[in-house]
Amino acid sequence: xxxxxDFVKRKSIDVYFKKYFGILLLILLTVIFWFxxxxxxxxxFGTPGRLLSYFQSSLIYAVGGCGLYFIVAMxxxxxxIGANLVLSSILACYFSQHYGxxxxxxAPIVSGTLIGLLNxxxxxxxxxxxxxxxxxxxxxxESLSVFATQGQEQILGPNxxxxxxxxxxxxxxxxxxVFVSLVIKYTKMGTYMYAxxxxxxxxxxxxxxxxxxxxxxxxxxxxxxxxxxxxxxSYGTSMTAASGMSSMSMNFTPLMGTFFGMSFRKYGTPxxxxxxxxxxxxxxxxxxxxxxxxxxxxxxxxxxALLLIVTITTKPVRGIVVK
Amino acid sequence: xxxxxxxxxxxxxxxxxxxxxxxxxxRSILPVIGLIVVLAMFTMLTGGKIIxxxxxxxxxxEVYVLMIASIGVFFIMTMGCLDFSQGSILGIASIVFxxxxxxxxxxxxxxxxxxxxxxxxxNGFFHxxxxxxxxxxxxxxxxxxxxxxxxxxxxxxxxxxxxxxxxNTVTVKLISTxxxxxxxxxxxxFTKLGIYxxxxxAGEIGSRFAGVDVDKIKWLMYIVAGMxxxxxxxxxxxEVGSVTASGxxxxxxxxxxxxxxxxxxxxxGVMARFSNIITGVLTYKVLSAGLNMxxxxxxxxxxxxxxxxxxxxxxxxxxxxxxxxx
Numbered sequence: 001x002x003x004x005x006d007f008v009k010r011k012s013i014d015v016y017f018k019k020y021f022g023i024l025l026l027i028l029l030t031v032i033f034w035f036x037x038x039x040x041x042x043x044x045f046g047t048p049g050r051l052l053s054y055f056q057s058s059l060i061y062a063v064g065g066c067g068l069y070f071i072v073a074m075x076x077x078x079x080x081i082g083a084n085l086v087l088s089s090i091l092a093c094y095f096s097q098h099y100g101x102x103x104x105x106x107a108p109i110v111s112g113t114l115i116g117l118l119n120x121x122x123x124x125x126x127x128x129x130x131x132x133x134x135x136x137x138x139x140x141x142e143s144l145s146v147f148a149t150q151g152q153e154q155i156l157g158p159n160x161x162x163x164x165x166x167x168x169x170x171x172x173x174x175x176x177x178v179f180v181s182l183v184i185k186y187t188k189m190g191t192y193m194y195a196x197x198x199x200x201x202x203x204x205x206x207x208x209x210x211x212x213x214x215x216x217x218x219x220x221x222x223x224x225x226x227x228x229x230x231x232x233x234s235y236g237t238s239m240t241a242a243s244g245m246s247s248m249s250m251n252f253t254p255l256m257g258t259f260f261g262m263s264f265r266k267y268g269t270p271x272x273x274x275x276x277x278x279x280x281x282x283x284x285x286x287x288x289x290x291x292x293x294x295x296x297x298x299x300x301x302x303x304x305a306l307l308l309i310v311t312i313t314t315k316p317v318r319g320i321v322v323k
Numbered sequence: 324x325x326x327x328x329x330x331x332x333x334x335x336x337x338x339x340x341x342x343x344x345x346x347x348x349x350r351s352i353l354p355v356i357g358l359i360v361v362l363a364m365f366t367m368l369t370g371g372k373i374i375x376x377x378x379x380x381x382x383x384x385e386v387y388v389l390m391i392a393s394i395g396v397f398f399i400m401t402m403g404c405l406d407f408s409q410g411s412i413l414g415i416a417s418i419v420f421x422x423x424x425x426x427x428x429x430x431x432x433x434x435x436x437x438x439x440x441x442x443x444x445x446n447g448f449f450h451x452x453x454x455x456x457x458x459x460x461x462x463x464x465x466x467x468x469x470x471x472x473x474x475x476x477x478x479x480x481x482x483x484x485x486x487x488x489x490x491n492t493v494t495v496k497l498i499s500t501x502x503x504x505x506x507x508x509x510x511x512x513f514t515k516l517g518i519y520x521x522x523x524x525a526g527e528i529g530s531r532f533a534g535v536d537v538d539k540i541k542w543l544m545y546i547v548a549g550m551x552x553x554x555x556x557x558x559x560x561x562e563v564g565s566v567t568a569s570g571x572x573x574x575x576x577x578x579x580x581x582x583x584x585x586x587x588x589x590x591x592g593v594m595a596r597f598s599n600i601i602t603g604v605l606t607y608k609v610l611s612a613g614l615n616m617x618x619x620x621x622x623x624x625x626x627x628x629x630x631x632x633x634x635x636x637x638x639x640x641x642x643x644x645x646x647x648x649x
Contacts, residue, residue, distance in 0.1 A: 122633065127637070127648055128648065129649060136632045137633070146625075243621065296474040297474055303464065303466040303467025307449065307463040310459060314455055316453050323405075323456065
């Protein structure tokens with residue numbers, strides 16, 4: 001009897017350890033990066049006030065990263081979230097002028113969700129790889145953003161910038177994180193998302209309506225990009241239309257957070273991993289700025305960081321077919 | 324009842340079209356018909372201006388760099404992989420060429436080719452050795468090297484030696500393009516490598532069991548594609564004389580759209596035809612020039628290109644080889 005109680009106790013300790021191991025690892029990484037840049041640049045980096053500012057900017061990408069998680073967990077891609085972000089942010093500016101906060105909140109959420117729906121519908125009906133569909137569609141969304149603004153920079157009115165400052169930005173972001181966590185943990189979507197990601201054939205044969213859930217994942221991703229747009233335009237206060245695939249660069253920072261979520265999902269904490277992951281990336285960016293690196297080098301850092309994260313998180317299996 | 328009959332009829336017609344499109348002959352002819360239709364349409368819309376001798380010369384001037392760089396990507400796409408870093412390769416190779424052009428032109432060309440080969444090798448390493456999907460690797464390197472181009476051109480454009488523009492003659496550009504096309508054509512049709520490329524695209528596991536060193540060929544092709552684009556940088560610089568921060572931007576999308584318009588299936592394989600490069604690049608350039616000439620704005624052109632790109636990919640995608648579409 002006592003040995004079985006011991007076993008149960010040991011097991012629950014194991015479960016707790018496993019649950020918090022991922023978070024501990026991420027916090028350790030954060031401290032390491034903070035320490036490195038703090039040593040190099042002790043005066044311009046890493047004070048508590050600055051850390052809060054890095055955290056607030058990273059929240060924007062973390063919301064987008066959570067949206068992208070629904071797509072990437074299924075093994076799909078969405079390279080149109082940058083174009084979606086530009087278009088939705090522009091619409092948020094425009095509608096806030098006419099309908100105040102209602103326009104600022106509803107316009108990007110509706111447009112983001114509709115773009116997600118369109119991505120899903122085109123992907124399912126055209127039978128072509130999701131990365132190609134979303135690259136093609138982002139060409140279209142970018143041109144729509146230019147049509148909507150006639151090339152003029154859109155500025156958010158000073159009366160509607162609450163979501164760019166503490167605590168409203170944190171509250172909105174936390175609402176998004178709670179929503180994503182609930183969907184992943186307590187809905188069919190969360191379960192089927194992993195089933196489709198690990199073996200689509202099997203999921204289909206088990207009776208999962210794969211197409212329906214794929215479209216749903218694009219809708220959820222679009223919805224979260226809509227929320228990301230509110231945070232983004234409120235923080236940055238202006239947005240210029242994108243052209244010539246320039247929106248592509250905006251896909252990467254959220255994507256990096258998603259990769260953190262994917263690699264730490266075995267510890268059961270994808271959303272927390274995305275949030276801390278984005279914070280680490282924000283630390284690195286700001287660290288480079290603090291040591292005097294030019295802003296153009298940030299793209300190089302992003303590229304290298306993304307490549308390293310993918311390299312570390314994918315396990316190369318000999319003989320596997322990767323195209 | 325009528326609705327049911329209608330839907331059965333529509334499905335029947337759809338299936339017939341699908342069956343026709345899957346025939347090899349249709350895949351060879353359709354892109355050529357597409358080119359003729361696009362050319363005829365813009366000849367009508369521009370009142371014949373697009374086929375005036377002056378315009379044809381201008382059009383051909385824009386074709387060379389895209390045509391050369393598309394060859395390498397064609398090889399990669401035949402294997403079913405993708406390369407989205409070609410624009411950045413062109414930018415970096417153009418910068419290397421411009422720096423070295425002060426010493427010696429031949430050295431500059433070799434330097435540009437080596438720069439392209441190095442980026443291609445990096446792409447190949449992560450794709451082949453680390454098994455990361457080619458699109459992800461190349462989009463990362465695209466971003467990385469685009470940042471480097473922006474950094475190197477922060478203060479001012481990188482200028483080549485001033486007399487470099489003397490090389491900007493039709494003879495130099497045309498001969499270079501034709502020679503590279505010819506070499507690539509001979510390799511694709513008359514060597515084992517051409518067969519291997521198609522085999523890898525059609526069935527990677529099968530070709531591995533048939534004794535093809537898939538990893539080696541994939542890596543080699545990324546290096547070759549980088550080298551070819553490195554050479555294209557020579558043509559690029561002799562046309563403009565300098566490289567700015569936007570050097571080579573959106574070039575990768577142009578290559579992808581051009582090859583897809585030429586009828587190359589995204590999945591590669593046996594349906595890949597060498598003619599896809601020529602018809603694709605010409606169709607793309609006629610289409611962009613035509614849209615420009617009829618007075619459409621840049622954003623309308625981008626919108627139309629996006630719609631056409633999606634429709635053509637859907638039309639030519641080889642669904643038999645795609646069991647699961649991710």
